[in-house]
Amino acid sequence: MEIKAEIAARAEQVEAILAKYLPREEGAQKTVISAMNYSLLAGGKRLRPMLMWESYRMFGGRSQVIEPFMAAMEMIHTYSLVHDDLPAMDNDKYRRGKKTTHAQFGEAMGILAGDGLLTYAFETAVKSFAIEPGNTNIGKALKILATKAGIYGMLGGQCVDVEAEGKPLEAEALHFIYRLKTGALLEASMLIGAVLAGATKGEQRKVEQAAGELGLAFQIQDDILDVTSTTEILGKPVGSDAKNHKTTYVTLFGLEKARQEVERLSNHSVELMDTLVVRNEFLNGLMLELIQRKK
Numbered sequence: 205m206e207i208k209a210e211i212a213a214r215a216e217q218v219e220a221i222l223a224k225y226l227p228r229e230e231g232a233q234k235t236v237i238s239a240m241n242y243s244l245l246a247g248g249k250r251l252r253p254m255l256m257w258e259s260y261r262m263f264g265g266r267s268q269v270i271e272p273f274m275a276a277m278e279m280i281h282t283y284s285l286v287h288d289d290l291p292a293m294d295n296d297k298y299r300r301g302k303k304t305t306h307a308q309f310g311e312a313m314g315i316l317a318g319d320g321l322l323t324y325a326f327e328t329a330v331k332s333f334a335i336e337p338g339n340t341n342i343g344k345a346l347k348i349l350a351t352k353a354g355i356y357g358m359l360g361g362q363c364v365d366v367e368a369e370g371k372p373l374e375a376e377a378l379h380f381i382y383r384l385k386t387g388a389l390l391e392a393s394m395l396i397g398a399v400l401a402g403a404t405k406g407e408q409r410k411v412e413q414a415a416g417e418l419g420l421a422f423q424i425q426d427d428i429l430d431v432t433s434t435t436e437i438l439g440k441p442v443g444s445d446a447k448n449h450k451t452t453y454v455t456l457f458g459l460e461k462a463r464q465e466v467e468r469l470s471n472h473s474v475e476l477m478d479t480l481v482v483r484n485e486f487l488n489g490l491m492l493e494l495i496q497r498k499k
Contacts, residue, residue, distance in 0.1 A: 207489045211254075214486075218250040218257070218274065225275035225328050239309045239317035240324065243282050247300040251494060252277045252393040255487070259397030259411060262484035269336045273345060273396050276329035280353050281389055283321035284362070290314055293366070326350075345396045352392035361385030365450075373451035379420065382453075386426075387419025407480060414476040414491075421469035421495050424462050427452040429497075431459070470495040 226244065229237045253274035260270045289296040289304040290311065297307045306314025329349060332342050351357055361384025368377065394415040398408050431454055453462045474488050 207486075207493050210486060211249075211490060211493060214254055214257075215250045218253045218278075221271050222250075222253070222275050222278055225272065225331075227324060235309070236313060236316045236320050239305055239313050240320045242308060243286050243305045243317055243321065244279065246282075246302050248282075249494070249497075250278065252281050252389055254490065255390065255415070256393040256397040258484050258487040258490065259394040260401045261397075262480075262482050262487060263398050263401035263403045263407070264482075265397065265401030267336060269332045269339060269342070270397065270400055272328050272331040272335070273349065273400070276325040276349065277389065277393055277396070279321045279325035279328065280349070280358075283318040283325070284358060284389075286314055286318040286321065288362070322353075339400070341399050341402065345399050348392050348396050348399065352388040352395075357384055357388035357392070358386075361388065369450060371451070373456070375456060378451060378453065378456065382420050382423040383416060386423040387416045390419040390422065391415040407482075410476050410480060414473045417469045417473040417476070418491055418494070421466045421473065424453045424466050424469070425495055425497065427454045428459065428462050428466070430454075466495055 222244065226241050227237050229241060231237075256274050256277060257270060285299065286305045288294055289299060290306055296304055298304060302308075304314070305317050309317065326346075326349075329346060332339075332345075336342065353359065355363070361381050364377070365381045365385055368381065373381075391412050395408060395412050398411045403411065430452070453465065457465070470492060474491055477484075477488055477491070
C-alpha cells in the first residue's frame with residue numbers, strides 16, 4: 205500500500221480508538237464537554253497516537269493497554285492547541301479549516317475546554333490499569349506522559365516561547381523551545397509505546413533520541429510552511445510567526461538552510477531507528493512522510 209493511503213487507514217483506526225474514550229455530552233457541564241469533543245474531533249493527522257501505536261507494535265506489543273494512552277496523548281496535544289489559539293496567545297480564529305474552540309464557544313469556554321482535556325487525559329490514561337492490572341510499566345508510562353507534557357516538557361517550552369516573543373533569539377534558545385514545545389510530546393509518544401511493550405533501557409534511549417530529532421525537524425518544517433504555504437492548504441492562517449514577531453529557524457538561517465536541516469534531522473532520526481534490532485518499516489515511512497508534508 206502507498207504510504208499516504210496507509211497513513212490514512214491507520215488514522216481511521218486511531219479515530220475509532222479515540223471515539224471509545226470521548227466523554228459523553230450530558231449533565232449540567234455539557235457545554236464544556238461539547239467544546240472538548242469539538243476540539244478533539246476537529247481533524248488532524250493523529251500523529252502522536254499513531255507514533256505511539258507503531259512504537260508499541262515494533263517492540264512486540266499486542267494488548268489494548270496502549271489505547272488509553274493513545275487517547276490521552278491526543279487529548280493533551282489538543283488541549284495545547286486550544287490554549288495556543290486563545291487571544292492571549294496566537295489569537296487564531298481558524299485551525300484545520302474550522303473555527304477554533306474559543307471562536308466557536310467563547311474565550312472562557314475555550315480556556316475551560318483546554319483545562320478539561322488536560323485533566324481528562326489522565327482520567328483516560330489510568331484506565332489502562334483495569335486492562336492490565338499487573339503491568340508495572342503503566343506507572344512508568346504515566347510518569348513519562350506527565351513529565352513530557354509539563355514544565356520540563358511541552359508546557360515549559362511554550363512558556364519560554366511566549367516570553368521570547370518579539371525578542372531576538374540565538375539558535376541554542378530556539379532549539380531549546382522546539383525540543384520542549386514540539387519534541388517533548390513526540391518523544392513521549394514513541395517512548396511510552398516502547399516502555400509499555402517492554403523495550404530495554406538502551407532501546408528506550410534510542411527511541412527517545414530519534415523522536416526528539418523528529419520533533420525538531422517537524423517544527424522547522426512548520427516554520428517553512430508558515431512562509432511558503434497558503435491558508436487553504438494549511439487549514440490555519442499563514443504568516444502568524446511574522447505577525448507575532450517570532451524568531452524562527454527560517455528567520456535565523458533562511459529558507460534553504462531550514463530545508464537542509466529538516467532533511468538532515470529526519471534522515472538521522474530514521475537512521476537511529478534502523479540501529480535497533482526490531483524493525484517497523486511503516487513507522488520509518490511515517491516519520492519521513494511527516495517531514496515532507498505540505499500541511
